[in-house]
Amino acid sequence: MSRFFFNDRKQLVNDALEGMLISAPHGNLVKLDIDPAIRIVARADWDKSRVAVISGGGSGHEPAHAGFVGKGMLTAAVCGDLFASPSVDAVLNAIVAVTGESGCLLIVKNYTGDRLNFGLAAEKAKRLGLKVEMVIVSDDIALPENKQPRGIAGTALVHKIAGYAAEQGHPLTEVRDLARQACDNLWSLGVAMQTCNLPGSDDEEGRIRPGQVELGLGIHGEPGASVMETQNSREIVTTLVEALRAQAGEGRFAVLINNLGGVSALEMAILTKELAHSALSDRIAWLIGPAPLVSALDMKGFSLSLLKLNATFEKALQAETMTLGWQTPVAFAPLRTQPQQALQDRVEFTPSENASVAGLVAAVTRTLIALEDRLNALDAKVGDGDTGSTFAQGARDIAQRLEQNALPLNDLPALLMVTGERLATVMGGSSGVLMSIFFTAAGQTLQEGKPLAESLLNGLAQMKQYGGADLGDRTLIDALQPALEALQQGDIQAAAQAAKKGADATAGMQKAGAGRSSYVNKENLDGVTDPGAVAVAEVFAALAR
Numbered sequence: 001m002s003r004f005f006f007n008d009r010k011q012l013v014n015d016a017l018e019g020m021l022i023s024a025p026h027g028n029l030v031k032l033d034i035d036p037a038i039r040i041v042a043r044a045d046w047d048k049s050r051v052a053v054i055s056g057g058g059s060g061h062e063p064a065h066a067g068f069v070g071k072g073m074l075t076a077a078v079c080g081d082l083f084a085s086p087s088v089d090a091v092l093n094a095i096v097a098v099t100g101e102s103g104c105l106l107i108v109k110n111y112t113g114d115r116l117n118f119g120l121a122a123e124k125a126k127r128l129g130l131k132v133e134m135v136i137v138s139d140d141i142a143l144p145e146n147k148q149p150r151g152i153a154g155t156a157l158v159h160k161i162a163g164y165a166a167e168q169g170h171p172l173t174e175v176r177d178l179a180r181q182a183c184d185n186l187w188s189l190g191v192a193m194q195t196c197n198l199p200g201s202d203d204e205e206g207r208i209r210p211g212q213v214e215l216g217l218g219i220h221g222e223p224g225a226s227v228m229e230t231q232n233s234r235e236i237v238t239t240l241v242e243a244l245r246a247q248a249g250e251g252r253f254a255v256l257i258n259n260l261g262g263v264s265a266l267e268m269a270i271l272t273k274e275l276a277h278s279a280l281s282d283r284i285a286w287l288i289g290p291a292p293l294v295s296a297l298d299m300k301g302f303s304l305s306l307l308k309l310n311a312t313f314e315k316a317l318q319a320e321t322m323t324l325g326w327q328t329p330v331a332f333a334p335l336r337t338q339p340q341q342a343l344q345d346r347v348e349f350t351p352s353e354n355a356s357v358a359g360l361v362a363a364v365t366r367t368l369i370a371l372e373d374r375l376n377a378l379d380a381k382v383g384d385g386d387t388g389s390t391f392a393q394g395a396r397d398i399a400q401r402l403e404q405n406a407l408p409l410n411d412l413p414a415l416l417m418v419t420g421e422r423l424a425t426v427m428g429g430s431s432g433v434l435m436s437i438f439f440t441a442a443g444q445t446l447q448e449g450k451p452l453a454e455s456l457l458n459g460l461a462q463m464k465q466y467g468g469a470d471l472g473d474r475t476l477i478d479a480l481q482p483a484l485e486a487l488q489q490g491d492i493q494a495a496a497q498a499a500k501k502g503a504d505a506t507a508g509m510q511k512a513g514a515g516r517s518s519y520v521n522k523e524n525l526d527g528v529t530d531p532g533a534v535a536v537a538e539v540f541a542a543l544a545r
Contacts, residue, residue, distance in 0.1 A: 105172065190219070192214055286332060445458040
């Protein structure tokens with residue numbers, strides 16, 4: 001089944017262009033209303049007094065080409081259907097619409113359809129008395145012996161340099177020569193682990209096997225020049241850099257890091273890091289991207305383009321633009337770091353003895369350790385089956401410290417806080433953090449001189465605030481809150497009874513409001529008590545004994 005959002009395949013490109021123009025940030029673009037089959041995006045602020053710069057080609061490479069129309073780059077873009085060159089008539093109409101006495105430059109990627117259609121349109125425009133020049137971009141180095149290298153992502157850099165020259169008012173011959181000079185100092189190479197998905201296509205079989213990437217994959221999904229048996233970011237970037245350096249030689253470079261459409265922002269950042277640590281690092285002056293500039297629909301791949309710099313190119317790359325798709329170059333520099341002392345947030349305490357408190361701690365930990373299998377079995381019915389193990393893990397840690405006389409038993413605020421600190425470390429998951437919040441907040445309140453029950457209720461309030469659960473949400477709170485409210489009246493027996501009643505009530509709650517149980521349907525919840533609430537009830541029962 002096709003993995004592509006669209007409404008009408010015949011109107012797909014027109015629909016996409018409308019969406020692009022509606023969202024253009026500078027309000028400076030128009031679609032020329034000529035014929036539904038002719039798709040031309042042009043600058044709304046163009047006055048024909050300078051050289052027009054026109055590019056285009058098949059759609060599916062967004063933001064190229066319409067995304068580069070605007071001040072400082074293209075005057076107009078002619079958009080064909082997906083991966084198909086625009087017609088001669090479409091290109092001719094674009095030339096006539098934006099070209100004045102200064103003439104126009106056509107920038108064309110080196111594909112047969114684009115060369116022929118743009119070339120014939122140029123000849124027809126000349127017959128109409130217009131001055132037209134054409135520059136062909138062929139920056140792809142994937143097949144070094146190929147006499148007709150493809151034009152790929154580096155084309156965006158040619159757009160930028162030619163657009164700068166035109167914006168400065170240079171004559172057509174100078175704009176053309178500068179664009180050609182850019183082409184002569186430009187090299188690109190791409191790689192992909194998955195090819196692109198075409199709208200309406202049911203072919204989900206990829207020719208690239210898992211664990212492989214194709215080097216030199218074309219921007220229309222054409223097979224690559226070779227296969228690499230790795231998807232390791234460092235190895236791939238190293239391979240690209242070695243090939244590009246062999247072609248480009250020495251010099252200072254601007255590097256365009258182009259997302260072919262289907263690579264996550266996280267991965268593109270990793271690839272940028274690899275580039276920054278590659279053999280090219282001491283030659284990089286400017287980074288452009290990482291971003292999609294000349295994409296291939298949703299191809300899971302990227303490309304690197306090197307432009308050997310001179311003073312004019314650097315000035316052109318940094319010049320102001322008002323476009324949808326261009327990325328402002330960033331001066332390359334190594335990662336900046338700032339020394340900062342690590343915060344050691346540890347509870348300071350001195351171990352102490354208190355036989356009564358030791359007995360209570362031992363009773364709680366023994367109870368939770370003994371409950372491990374029972375709680376896991378309950379949780380397996382409504383969650384992921386690890387509640388018992390999680391609580392037992394925390395209990396074992398506290399029990400071990402009790403046995404080693406490593407707890408402040410005679411300093412209850414410190415005992416609660418160190419318990420919270422340990423549970424956050426050893427319990428893991430949300431349970432450990434929630435119980436840590438409970439004990440930490442309770443210990444801090446107790447340290448301020450509040451009574452124990454009130455301190456524990458404050459710990460509960462903080463747990464509810466950060467965890468998002470409350471009474472009736474089928475969690476341990478349904479047992480803990482009534483127990484602590486009863487304890488506030490000074491009756492541990494009443495607290496144990498209230499905890500059991502609250503835990504039992506969870507079996508009749510048909511919807512969980514928090515935790516993994518919230519994703520379980522009511523039929524699976526019916527009659528099953530919440531394991532966390534059971535743990536609380538059993539702890540209070542042990543304390544009451």
